[in-house]
Amino acid sequence: MSRSTRTRSIAVGLIGVGAIGRLHAKHLASRVPGASLAAVADIDRAAAEACAAECGSPDVYDQYHDLLQDPAVQAVVVCSPPDTHAQIIEEAAGSGKHVFCEKPLDCDLDKIDRALKAVSRAGVKLQVGFNRRFDANFRYVHEAVGSGKVGQPYTLRITSRDPQLPQASGSRATVGLFLDTMIHDFDMARYLTGSEVVSVYALADAMIEGSEEIDTAVATLRFASGVLGTIENGQTAYGYDQRVEVFGSKGAIAVENEKSHQVTLTDATGAHAALPLHFFVERYSASYIAELSAFVDCILGDTEPLVTGADGRIAILIALAAQRSYEEGKPVVLGGSLS
Structure with a gap:
């Protein structure tokens, strides 16, 4: 990634503030060059507010749908329960947001296939969180x-x-x-x-x-x-x-x-x-930072993610x-x- 490209910044919204969500929030806030934590969403609004306050995120939502409608958000990191992943990916792609989704992509292959088609249709990036x-x-x-x-x-x-x-x-x-x-x-x-x-x-x-x-x-x-x-x-x-x-x-x-x-x-x-x-x-602290950095790089450089939706589906x-x-x-x- 060139120095000039890295001077640009991707505004990222976080969906889900469980253990892995909070970890990603901390990294996005200060340890991933080219990224900023623009918004946090969780159905537990108090948890979302606490995460946002700790990590310096300006906006908080208790519904991810509202975060997806935020024009300032360019990409989302999905850390919600596994059976919600494919639906959120599909909706995020429909809103023109790039998506980093924690594993697993979902548990239902039909939902996964709809999500992958939505990503392809929208022309956005999808990276799956296989940090290892x-x-x-x-x-x-x-x-x-x-x-x-x-x-x-x-x-x-x-x-x-x-x-x-x-x-x-x-x-x-x-x-x-x-x-x-x-x-x-x-x-x-x-x-x-x-x-x-x-x-x-x-x-x-x-x-x-x-x-x-x-x-x-x-x-x-x-x-x-x-x-x-x-x-x-x-x-x-x-x-x-x-x-x-x-x-x-x-x-x-x-x-x-x-x-x-x-x-x-x-x-x-x-x-x-x-x-x-x-x-x-x-x-795996360093690998979590590296995978988010790679996600940001693929957006800024318009390259294929290093871990694709197809990789997630095969797993x-x-x-x-x-x-x-x-x-x-x-x-x-x-x-x-x-x-």
């Missing part, structure tokens, strides 16, 4: 695999475990583990291998004592390139467990957990090291196939449905 693509570690793996440094990839292993959370907290209560948590990993699987998933087999259960919802799952993937993949999700007693390995004909490349420090103390009782960073805010297809596999107890072939 913007993490420096995973980007290095993506580039290394793509340039042949591990040779022909054979296997992919993704471990993605959250710290233990209150039962049915956040969007997982609405859409379930495959669409809320593992959907990040389905996108990462495509990104790291450079290949499409052709079949998925998923096992899942409620492992944590007292749990009524699925909290642990393993998915095995077969890719068009022949790569075999495994994804493991769960909840830990030790922090945010985020690891990746790609193994191929020439070698392997891996990402280990990030910690608050890399010091190991060894004494008579053993070797002691720091635990993984606690959760997504600590682990949904894989997640729905995993859910079906779990329910039916057998592999599900995606075939030509990734289009």
